Amino acid sequence: MTNAVWFVVIGTLLILMGLRSPVLQRLNLTPSIIYLSVGVLLGPSIFGVFHFNPLKQAHLLEVLAELAVLLSLFIAGTKMPVPFRWKVWRVPLRLAFISMTISVALTAAFGYYLLGLPLGAAILLGGILAPTDPVLATDVQVRHMGDTDPLRFTLTSEAGMNDGSAFPFVMLGLLLLGTPASNELLGGWVLKDVLWSTASAIVVGLVTGRLLAQLVRGQRSSEKQGPLLDDFLGLGLMGLTYGVCLLIDGWGFLGVFVTAISLRQSELTLARPEKPDQRLDASGESYSQPREATLQPPSEVSKGSLTFKEPLERLSELVLVVLLGGMLFIDSWSLRAVGLGLFLFVVVRPVSVFLGLLGSGASWRLRMLVGWFGVRGIGSLYYLMFAVVFGLPEELALELIHITLVVVVLSIIIHGLTVKPMMTRWWSP
Incomplete structure (x- = not known):
């Protein structure tokens, strides 16, 4: 395809989605299904106008998926309506760590015993397919900063965390491919890839988000300070946090999600009215300064940067899903890949959610819907390319590419077609 044709295709898609066609709304078609259809139509499955080879273009696809996930994680983090508190976060934390581990184990068992993969490759496949996706799951994500819907909050916060918590299993699979399992290998993996990488990412995220909120508050309190560029500040914080995490071997995805939450919650905390100051009047009697007099200019980098990042997120979704359609051939749909996909959606996800939320106090309806909406997508593509x-x-590599692409496409189709009917039927808006 020439550049001119690509401009026509992408431009038409953007206009179509921007108009929000009533036909598409009535058919309950998500944007990802439309993008995938275009990619499959133009790709080698039907017309063969273009073919994107993920093996030869692995570096490019890795960077594109990495940027898309980072943008989505930052956006999701800034929309989190509540600060870090165990009572509120216990359900998504269980999902992101306990359910994630169970999901990896079940998927690895399927790959080892039924697909005949080596142990390292089976664990690697489990790590690739375990994280739920913050990019393609927009219909079940937190919609705005004030959205306190428990289902949306649970799915969004889980996706934000498990894109980082999946990395240790990916690394374990890669390690086992080159070295036999031993106590030394597993001990080093636990200390470095689990404990250090997770803890350091959380600390970096908390510190950088808080520091930027304080810096911006000080800048905006200055009378000589003009308007700040919120979009640059948000992108800069995302890049700084991710880079620092990579330098110290922390999980950057987790760090970016945490820094976005830290920024937003720090802004809210700093913008609250201070306690009334006790002052002395002319007669020497104390009085409370009016609360309005202690208000400081609000700091809204998190809110201001969304106007720039959300269009980038939607554009990255369009590009990557169209390319995904251009990677598929007719013979990609093997029984091995489809069987694993169905096993993942029907068995692994519901079972891991049920076991992970035992004793959590979550309602059965919440567990049921969370157990179904485990969308796989761009995060899995990134780990695969990594x-x-x-x-x-x-x-x-070809075997894992084949399986992962089919699973992601199945997720886009099955979850995309069921999200709106199920949300309407089982969950109030």
Whole structure:
């Protein structure tokens, strides 16, 4: 395809989605299904106008998916309506760590016993397919900063965290591909890839988000300070946090999600009225300064940066899903790949959610819907490309690419077609 044709295709898609066609609304078609259809139509499955080879273009696809996930994680974090409190966050935390581990174990068992993959490759596949997606799950994500819907909050916060908590399992799978399992290997993995990488990412995120909120508050309190560029500040914070995490071997995805929450909650805290000051009047009697007099200019980097980042997120979704459609062939739909996808949606996700939320106090309706809406997408593509670039043998790389692409496409279709009917039927808006 020439550049001119690409401009026509992408421009038409943007106009179509911007108009929010009533036909598409009535058919309950999500944007991802439309983008995927265009990619499949133009790709080698039907017209063969273009073919995107994920093995040869692994570096490019890794960067594109990485940027898309980072944008989505930052946006999701800034929309979180509540600060870090165990009572509120216990359900998504259980999902992101306990359910995630169970999901990896079940998927790895399927890959090892039924698909005949080596142990390292089976665990790697489990890590690739375990995280739910913050990019493609927009219909079940928190819609705005004041959205306190428990289902949306649970799914969004889980996706924000498990894009980082999946990384240790990806690394474990890669380690086991090159070295036999041993106590030394597992001990080093727990200390470095689990404990250090997770804790350091959380600390970096909390500190950088808080520091930027305080810096911006000080700048905006200055009479000589002009308007600040919120979009640049938000992108800068995202890049700084991610870069620092990579430098110290922390999980950058988790760090970016945490820094977005820290920024938003710090802004809200700093913008609250201070306690009334006790002052002395002319007669020496004390009095309370009016609360209005202690208000400081609000700091809204998190809110202001959304106007720039949300269009970027939607554009990245369009590009990556169209490319995804252009990676598929007719013979991509093997029984192995489809069987794993159905096992993942029907068995792994519901079972891992049920076990992970035992004793959590979550309602059965919430568990049921969370157990179904485990959308797989761009996060899985990133981990897949990360593993390929890391140095997977070509035969194994092709096998994992084949399986992952089919699972992601199935998720886009099945979850995309069921999200609106199920939300309407089982969950009040």
